[in-house]
Amino acid sequence: MGFGRFFASSVGGGKMSDEKKFWAKIKKIPGGCWEWQGQTNEHGYGRETTKGKNKQAHRIAYELENGPIPNGMLVCHSCDNRKCVRVSHLWLGTCKDNSEDMVNKGRSGKGARNSRAKLTEAQVRRIFREKGKQTSPQVGSQYGVSPCAVLKIWKGVRWQHLKLLGNVSGVSGRS
Numbered sequence: 001m002g003f004g005r006f007f008a009s010s011v012g013g014g015k016m017s018d019e020k021k022f023w024a025k026i027k028k029i030p031g032g033c034w035e036w037q038g039q040t041n042e043h044g045y046g047r048e049t050t051k052g053k054n055k056q057a058h059r060i061a062y063e064l065e066n067g068p069i070p071n072g073m074l075v076c077h078s079c080d081n082r083k084c085v086r087v088s089h090l091w092l093g094t095c096k097d098n099s100e101d102m103v104n105k106g107r108s109g110k111g112a113r114n115s116r117a118k119l120t121e122a123q124v125r126r127i128f129r130e131k132g133k134q135t136s137p138q139v140g141s142q143y144g145v146s147p148c149a150v151l152k153i154w155k156g157v158r159w160q161h162l163k164l165l166g167n168v169s170g171v172s173g174r175s
């Protein structure tokens with residue numbers, strides 16, 4: 001593990017003990033996963049408050065090891081264990097990668113239900129207005145949906161009937 005490297009270059013003046021506390025909350029289980037023993041969110045992902053912000057534990061783990069996650073990217077699990085925070089089991093992907101991965105693993109039904117059904121139209125409109133102000137994981141955690149669901153709302157992939165992107169009827173109109 002690269003703990004030494006991280007401690008040496010600890011960013012943002014964070015205390016060393018924060019990282020120690022983080023890694024103290026994992027349990028190495030048979031099969032090689034390091035399961036998060038702290039709080040989890042309603043999707044079963046580990047959750048931790050760091051510097052006053054709620055973050056997913058596997059994203060924290062990834063950032064501890066690799067530095068900030070590029071905007072719009074997701075940290076996906078190769079092991080399919082949402083509580084796992086072992087960096088070697090994590091990979092950086094896009095929403096598309098992640099949903100294809102879930103389909104491949106036969107988990108798509110659950111994922112689709114999680115990320116869509118719970119939002120009301122009013123919430124979707126509010127989420128849309130957060131575009132550019134907050135990151136998708138931040139907004140997702142506030143509304144209890146995945147960052148992917150937020151990105152899809154922002155891109156207008158979902159909830160098209162709300163016409164969030166405005167009336168751009170000229171674009172597809174035939175003349």
Ligand SMILES: [Zn+2]
Pocket residue numbers: 032033034079080081084085086089
């Ligand atoms: Zn794992």
